[in-house]
Amino acid sequence: MTAATLTARAVTKTYGTTTALHDATVTIAPGEILAVLGPSGSGKSTLLHCLGGVLRPDAGEVWLGDLRVDRLGERARTVLRRDRFGFVFQFGQLVPELPAIENAMLPMLLAGAGWPETRRRAGELFDRLGLAGLAGRRPGELSGGQAQRVAVARALIARPDVLFADEPTGSLDSLAGQQVMDLLVDAVRAQGASLVLVTHEARVAACADREIVVRDGQVGTLVES
Amino acid sequence: MTVSTTLLGLLEPEPSHGYELKRGYDSLFGADRQLSFGQVYGTLNRLERDGLVTAGGPAPGSGPDRKRFAITPDGVAALEEWLDRPEPPEPHLQPVLFAKVVLAVLSGRPAARYLDTQRAAHLERMRSLNTQRRSSRLTESLTAEYGLFHLEADLRWMDLTAARLDQLAAEVSR
Numbered sequence: 001m002t003a004a005t006l007t008a009r010a011v012t013k014t015y016g017t018t019t020a021l022h023d024a025t026v027t028i029a030p031g032e033i034l035a036v037l038g039p040s041g042s043g044k045s046t047l048l049h050c051l052g053g054v055l056r057p058d059a060g061e062v063w064l065g066d067l068r069v070d071r072l073g074e075r076a077r078t079v080l081r082r083d084r085f086g087f088v089f090q091f092g093q094l095v096p097e098l099p100a101i102e103n104a105m106l107p108m109l110l111a112g113a114g115w116p117e118t119r120r121r122a123g124e125l126f127d128r129l130g131l132a133g134l135a136g137r138r139p140g141e142l143s144g145g146q147a148q149r150v151a152v153a154r155a156l157i158a159r160p161d162v163l164f165a166d167e168p169t170g171s172l173d174s175l176a177g178q179q180v181m182d183l184l185v186d187a188v189r190a191q192g193a194s195l196v197l198v199t200h201e202a203r204v205a206a207c208a209d210r211e212i213v214v215r216d217g218q219v220g221t222l223v224e225s
Numbered sequence: 226m227t228v229s230t231t232l233l234g235l236l237e238p239e240p241s242h243g244y245e246l247k248r249g250y251d252s253l254f255g256a257d258r259q260l261s262f263g264q265v266y267g268t269l270n271r272l273e274r275d276g277l278v279t280a281g282g283p284a285p286g287s288g289p290d291r292k293r294f295a296i297t298p299d300g301v302a303a304l305e306e307w308l309d310r311p312e313p314p315e316p317h318l319q320p321v322l323f324a325k326v327v328l329a330v331l332s333g334r335p336a337a338r339y340l341d342t343q344r345a346a347h348l349e350r351m352r353s354l355n356t357q358r359r360s361s362r363l364t365e366s367l368t369a370e371y372g373l374f375h376l377e378a379d380l381r382w383m384d385l386t387a388a389r390l391d392q393l394a395a396e397v398s399r
Contacts, residue, residue, distance in 0.1 A: 039388065182359065202380040203373065206351035213341075222345035224338075 003030035003161040003194050004065030004084075006051060011060030011070075013046050020046040024060070024219040026212060028162065033185065033195040035208035043217040044198045045166055051196060052085050052164045053077040064161065082107050086155030086163040086193075088184070090170040092147040094139040094154075100146075101126065101135035104153035111158060118157070125153040128190070129183050145176030152184050156191060163188055166198045174203075181207050228260065229268050233277060233296055233304045234328035240281070240295035243269060253327055253397065254320070269294055277303055304328075308339060311346035314376055322379070326386055330394045337390060340383045347376050347383075 006028040013021040021043045028034050028051075038044045049055040050062060053069050054077075062069040064084065072080060081087070086107075094103045101122050108118040126132055129149040139147055148168065155163050168184065169177030185207050188195045197208055205211050213220050228250075235241070235249045243265045251259040269292075272278040277300035280292040296304070308325055312318055322343060329336035351373055358369035386393070 039384070200384075202348065202351060202377045206348055206355050206373075211345075211348060222341040222348070 003192055004067075005029055005063075006162050006194060006196075007061075007063045008047070008051055008057075009061045009063070011047075011050050011057040011062065013043075013050055013055060013057050019217050021050065021057070021214075022217040024050075024214075024217075026051075026219055028194045028196060030161075031189070031192050031194055032210075033188065033197065033208040035205035035211040036196060036198045036214060037200065037205055037211050038214035040200070042214045044214045046217075047214055047219065048164050048166055048196060048198050052087065052162075053080050082111055083158055084161045086158065086160040088148070088151050088155045088163065088165040088168045090167040092139065092151035094147060094150055096139050099136050099138060100131065100142060100150045103139065103150055104157055106154060107158045121157055122153060125156060125187070128187055129153055130179075143176070144172050145180055148172060148176075148180050149183060152180070152187065156187055156193070159191060160193055162194045162196060164196045164198075167200070168197070169199075169201065169204055177201075178203065227307075228264060229272055229277075230304060230307045231324055231328065232265070232268055233272065233300050234308075234324075234332065236278060236294055236296045237301060237304060237332050240293050242291075242293055246294070254324055257320075272300065276300075308334065309342070311343045314343075314347045314350035314379070317375070318379055319382065322383070323386075326390075326393070327397055330390065330397055336393075337387055340387050344380060344383055347380050351376050 008024055008026050011021055011024045012019065024043075024047055026034075026047070036044045036047060046055065050057045050070075053062070053072065057070055060070070064080070069077070069080065094100075095106070098106075101119070104122045104125060105118045108121065109115070123135070126135060129152060131146065131149055131153065134142065134146060139150070142150065148171075152168075165184065169180055172180060181204055185195070195208075197204060199205055211222065213222060231250060231254060232246055235246055241249070243262070246269075247260050247262060247265045250265075269278060269280070273280050273294070276297060278294045278296055280294050308329060312321055325339055326336045329339055354369045354372045354376070358366045358373065361369070
């Protein structure tokens with residue numbers, strides 16, 4: 001798979017009178033792992049949501065390859081998020097009634113893929129993510145680290161161009177967090193996807209190829225270039 | 226942390242006597258170990274020999290304390306070079322990082338930028354320790370973990386300090 005370059009150009013997003021993101025420009029190359037650092041409330045998650053087509057910026061542009069994301073309507077962005085993006089949040093947000101494997105299968109099934117193919121693909125990801133033997137467990141029967149790895153499988157199953165992870169280890173102890181990060185990075189690299197990693201943890205940021213910092217809604221780097 | 230660069234930092238705002246420098250150093254950085262007068266004057270003499278400070282006087286009276294030391298342009302350059310250069314990211318860096326932040330704040334330099342440069346150096350080192358952690362036997366991997374935990378602690382301290390630079394400036398410039 002050849003992933004596409006994801007770019008935000010001069011993106012601004014305002015909530016009421018608060019400017020959460022101001023004139024933000026960032027490019028994520030295909031296959032690149034980018035850490036987004038910054039204090040709480042600095043605009044990190046807003047940047048991720050604008051890049052991921054969850055929020056529409058008030059100004060500026062978001063591009064995935066030659067597709068202009070910010071101009072897409074609600075329905076088209078939903079399809080884009082399902083087919084070309086993957087998301088992992090701090091708390092796995094799995095469907096409690098479904099077995100782990102079916103949680104991971106959801107994006108492909110919703111996109112109309114057949115059950116056998118989807119089941120096979122989910123099985124591969126479960127093996128890669130150290131979840132073999134846990135397919136039939138409900139989310140409530142999984143540890144925090146296991147549940148988060150199921151969320152990673154769900155995010156990767158449709159072979160997205162870009163995976164977005166917002167504090168993916170924030171709810172885990174350090175050992176489980178490290179394990180999730182190692183498996184996440186390996187799986188992303190194996191698929192050739194890009195990863196945008198919002199975190200305040202240095203350990204997690206150190207898994208990335210480079211980092212940017214968001215402060216008071218402005219995007220910068222640690223070292224002046 | 227080197228005593229000589231720290232004394233240069235303390236001398237930069239205004240010329241000073243050895244006794245005042247010792248007092249300034251001890252109150253900011255001497256919680257664990259205060260400077261002896263011998264160290265202060267020995268260091269100042271070396272700085273003078275190297276052209277980084279000049280000694281005015283002696284003023285009427287006698288004794289080394291009558292000399293008033295001032296930083297030279299070469300001294301300012303040496304101080305700036307030290308402040309700009311990130312420290313090798315190793316465990317137990319807090320005293321030197323703290324000194325850089327305080328001296329930057331005292332002299333009106335951008336302390337946040339020094340912290341960012343250091344953060345970048347720390348993250349780079351953590352990346353290489355991460356690779357080491359994942360590619361070695363458990364014995365070596367645990368050594369890498371030790372380094373990672375210490376660097377992580379440094380980075381947390383840098384985050385906290387960066388968030389309190391205004392308060393720090395108010396306190397140290399009193």
